[in-house]
Amino acid sequence: xxxxxxxxxxxxxxxxxxxxxxxxxxxxxxxxxxxxxxxxxxxxxxxxxxxxxxxxxxxxxxxxxxxxxxxxxxxxxxxxxxxxxxxxxxxxxxxxxxxxxxxxxxxxxxxxxxxxxxxxxxxxxxxxxxxxxxxxxxxxxxxxxxxxxxxxxxxxxxxxxxxxxxxxxxxxxxxxxxxxxxxxxxxxxxxxxxxxxxxxxxxxxxxxxxxxxxxxxxxxxxxxxxxxxxxxxxxxxxxxxxxxxxxxxxxxxxxxxx
Ligand SMILES: [Zn+2]
Numbered sequence: 001x002x003x004x005x006x007x008x009x010x011x012x013x014x015x016x017x018x019x020x021x022x023x024x025x026x027x028x029x030x031x032x033x034x035x036x037x038x039x040x041x042x043x044x045x046x047x048x049x050x051x052x053x054x055x056x057x058x059x060x061x062x063x064x065x066x067x068x069x070x071x072x073x074x075x076x077x078x079x080x081x082x083x084x085x086x087x088x089x090x091x092x093x094x095x096x097x098x099x100x101x102x103x104x105x106x107x108x109x110x111x112x113x114x115x116x117x118x119x120x121x122x123x124x125x126x127x128x129x130x131x132x133x134x135x136x137x138x139x140x141x142x143x144x145x146x147x148x149x150x151x152x153x154x155x156x157x158x159x160x161x162x163x164x165x166x167x168x169x170x171x172x173x174x175x176x177x178x179x180x181x182x183x184x185x186x187x188x189x190x191x192x193x194x195x196x197x198x199x200x201x202x203x204x205x206x207x208x209x210x211x212x213x214x215x216x217x218x219x220x221x222x223x224x225x226x227x228x229x230x231x232x233x234x235x236x237x238x239x240x241x242x243x244x245x246x247x248x249x250x251x252x253x254x255x256x257x258x
Contacts, residue, residue, distance in 0.1 A: 008036040009206045015171045016061050021053035027051035027102030031129045032169050034061035036068035051102035055079035056131025057119040083119025114150025115140030126257040136173030136208050137180045147249035158222050162213040173197050173207035179258050180220050184228045201255045222247045
């Protein structure tokens with residue numbers, strides 16, 4: 001199954017990725033097309049047809065290209081029911097199934113609020129398209145949610161199978177790893193990932209997708225119960241704390257100032 005689906009990162013703006021999923025028959029679904037141009041170029045270069053647009057949340061760098069795509073390639077547009085997004089005609093809520101007939105695949109919708117109020121992610125065995133919720137070694141800013149909300153969303157993601165590939169929407173991994181190393185200077189997995197990521201970026205390749213196993217070992221925003229992260233959060237707070245939400249919140253606020 002996996003071999004019949006090709007997944008390509010289409011760079012957009014300064015550091016966004018639009019994910020293009022291409023089935024063997026030539027049907028393509030794109031995730032978070034903030035800009036139509038890279039998608040149109042990809043469809044033209046590969047001679048493929050747009051079969052679906054999937055959106056994770058309402059920020060313009062994730063959905064700003066929808067209108068221009070639809071003008072040339074009519075297709076169903078899936079997105080969060082809780083957010084008003086021009087062009088979305090298939091509103092989705094937690095637990096919904098998305099059957100992409102043209103690609104022969106199906107996703108399950110996970111509500112992952114925190115970055116925005118209605119943010120959703122698309123999951124199927126082996127892959128998660130998570131927008132701005134989880135990044136390589138980082139997580140999204142809390143624009144419309146509380147630390148408790150985001151922590152609950154990240155806890156749901158952390159409970160997925162460890163081999164799940166994490167397709168996030170930005171190339172932020174190197175900067176995030178600098179923060180991760182500050183939180184956990186003695187974490188060897190973070191040191192390894194710094195080296196691996198530097199190699200990928202030097203070769204002009206995306207640092208994502210990663211796997212959930214890698215994120216669980218190196219991402220401070222999934223490590224609220226790791227002793228070293230708890231200790232670092234306590235040092236930031238200047239007082240004892242162990243509550244997972246409090247630890248997560250302290251690390252998130254530290255990152256905002258980092
Ligand atoms: Zn966003």
